[in-house]
Structure formats: C-alpha cells, structure tokens
Amino acid sequence: MVYAPRAWIVTIGNELLIGRVVNTNAAWIAAQLTLRGVRVRRIVTVADNVDDIVEVVRLAVRRADIVITTGGLGPTVDDMTMEAVAAALNRPLVLNKEALGMVERFYTSKGYMLTPEARKMALLPEGAVPIPNPVGAAPGAWLRLGRSNLFILPGVPREMEEMMSYVFRALEPILPRLCVRELSLTIRGVPEAALAPILRQAARRCPSCYTKSHPKGHEVDNPVVEVRVLASAPSCEEAEKMARRVIEYVEAQLGGDYGASSSG
Numbered sequence: 476m477v478y479a480p481r482a483w484i485v486t487i488g489n490e491l492l493i494g495r496v497v498n499t500n501a502a503w504i505a506a507q508l509t510l511r512g513v514r515v516r517r518i519v520t521v522a523d524n525v526d527d528i529v530e531v532v533r534l535a536v537r538r539a540d541i542v543i544t545t546g547g548l549g550p551t552v553d554d555m556t557m558e559a560v561a562a563a564l565n566r567p568l569v570l571n572k573e574a575l576g577m578v579e580r581f582y583t584s585k586g587y588m589l590t591p592e593a594r595k596m597a598l599l600p601e602g603a604v605p606i607p608n609p610v611g612a613a614p615g616a617w618l619r620l621g622r623s624n625l626f627i628l629p630g631v632p633r634e635m636e637e638m639m640s641y642v643f644r645a646l647e648p649i650l651p652r653l654c655v656r657e658l659s660l661t662i663r664g665v666p667e668a669a670l671a672p673i674l675r676q677a678a679r680r681c682p683s684c685y686t687k688s689h690p691k692g693h694e695v696d697n698p699v700v701e702v703r704v705l706a707s708a709p710s711c712e713e714a715e716k717m718a719r720r721v722i723e724y725v726e727a728q729l730g731g732d733y734g735a736s737s738s739g
Contacts, residue, residue, distance in 0.1 A: 483541070483542045485521065485545075486498055486501050487521055488523060499632055500546075504543055509655065511653075535623075536564075541646065542623060548614075548628075549629075550613075551592070560625070566600045574605035575597035581608075582612065603627075606627075611633075615627050615638050626645075654707065656711060662699070670700055673728045677721045684717055702725060
C-alpha cells in the first residue's frame with residue numbers, strides 16, 4: 476500500500492472565528508491536497524494570539540508530515556504568525572535578506588516607501604526559506620523539520636492559491652504516485668436513512684474508498700441524496716474502477732427506479 480502523507484491545515488485570524496469571513500482557504504487547500512493523495516487529518520482555526528498559534532503549531536509539526544498555515548503575515552500589529560511560529564520552534568525571528576528583497580521590490584514597484592511596518596514582513600523564523608508571493612507583499616516561509624514540512628502562507632485567498640504552486644513543487648518528493656478519482660450518484664425519492672444500509676454494504680466493495688452520502692432535499696417530503704465515492708490508486712483506470720464498483724452496487728440495489736444519475 477502506498478503511504479499517504481498526513482496533513483494539518485491551520486487557518487489563523489479573529490475574522491474567521493467571529494464569522495466575518497468564510498473560511499474558504501481551508502476548503503480549497505484540503506481539496507487540493509486530497510486530489511494529490513494526501514490525507515488531511517485536521518483543520519484548525521485559531522485567533523490572532525501568539526499562545527494559541529504556538530500551541531497548535533507545536534502539536535501539528537509533531538503529528539503531520541505537512542502543515543500549512545494561512546493568515547497573519549501582514550504589516551499590522553495583529554499579524555503575528557511568524558513571531559508565533561518562531562516561538563513554537565524555539566528559534567529567533569530574524570530579518571531574511573531574500574524576503575526583504577521581495578518586499579522591497581513589491582513596494583517600490585507600486586511607488587511606495589519601504590516603511591518599518593513593511594520590513595516586518597521580512598522577519599522569518601531562523602532557517603526558513605522564503606516563499607515568493609507573485610501577487611502580494613508578504614512572502615511566505617517553508618521550514619523543514621525532520622519528517623515534517625511547515626508552510627506559512629498569507630490569508631488572502633488569491634495570494635495563498637498562487638503560492639500553493641510553490642508548495643506542491645516543494646512537496647513533490649513526498650507526494651504519493653497516486654491518481655485520485657471521485658464519482659457521484661444523485662438519488663431522488665429515497666430518504667438518507669433508508670439508503671444507509673445499502674451504503675454500508677456498498678462501502679465494503681472498496682474498503683479503501685471514501686464513501687459518503689450528502690442529503691440535498693427534505694429527508695421525507697422530497698428526499699434527494701448525493702452519494703460521493705473517492706478512490707485513489709497507482710493508475711487512474713484502477714482508481715475509477717474502485718469507485719465505480721461502489722456506485723454500481725448502489726444502482727443495482729435501487730433497481731433503477733429512483734431517478735439515480737451518476738457523474739465523474
């Protein structure tokens with residue numbers, strides 16, 4: 476069996492905890508990691524608080540092969556992720572010359588002076604490799620910690636998504652050589668509770684697949700259930716066969732009388 480790296484996603488920011496901002500970063504990163512054969516084991520959201528960030532980062536790097544944080548890299552006083560990561564790893568926070576060059580080029584290209592607040596974004600934990608930010612001011616950082624890789628990224632979704640290209644290139648040596656396929660089946664007229672025993676038997680057709688039902692309509696009056704099956708294998712053909720085995724079992728049990736439709 477191919478080893479699947481374990482990942483933690485840590486999203487940082489008071490705005491996430493008070494509901495002012497929807498946490499789209501966690502969902503996007505989780506989906507991208509899953510499609511590359513990585514097992515996302517935990518998603519944690521913490522406040523802009525050094526002690527809270529320290530606690531989560533220390534635990535994450537002990538338990539996961541891949542740790543990705545987003546948020547808290549800007550020039551303001553509540554942007555404290557780099558400071559907290561340095562404290563979590565017992566490393567000093569130092570001015571990184573390469574990161575400073577990135578920040579300086581961004582500001583001068585916009586016609587702005589390099590203020591002390593801007594220089595703050597070039598302070599990285601000692602030993603960190605700066606990650607270029609193609610569309611923003613704040614560089615990210617990459618730290619290799621034994622078997623764990625820690626990536627520190629901005630919270631602005633567009634910046635984070637651009638920088639994840641760098642992350643995946645860095646992770647290439649440890650990403651499994653797997654193809655991931657997901658198939659879905661939409662069933663109308665059958666309550667989720669009635670489908671449960673069928674899905675339990677269907678999942679046994681592929682124990683390594685992730686089989687999950689998602690109710691879309693009213694449970695009794697207008698039941699609509701989407702069944703999704705996620706499979707991974709060394710070849711795309713094999714992954715698709717694994718997922719389809721589950722879908723076909725459900726279809727056979729329903730007898731084709733319930734408006735079932737499948738898609739890849």
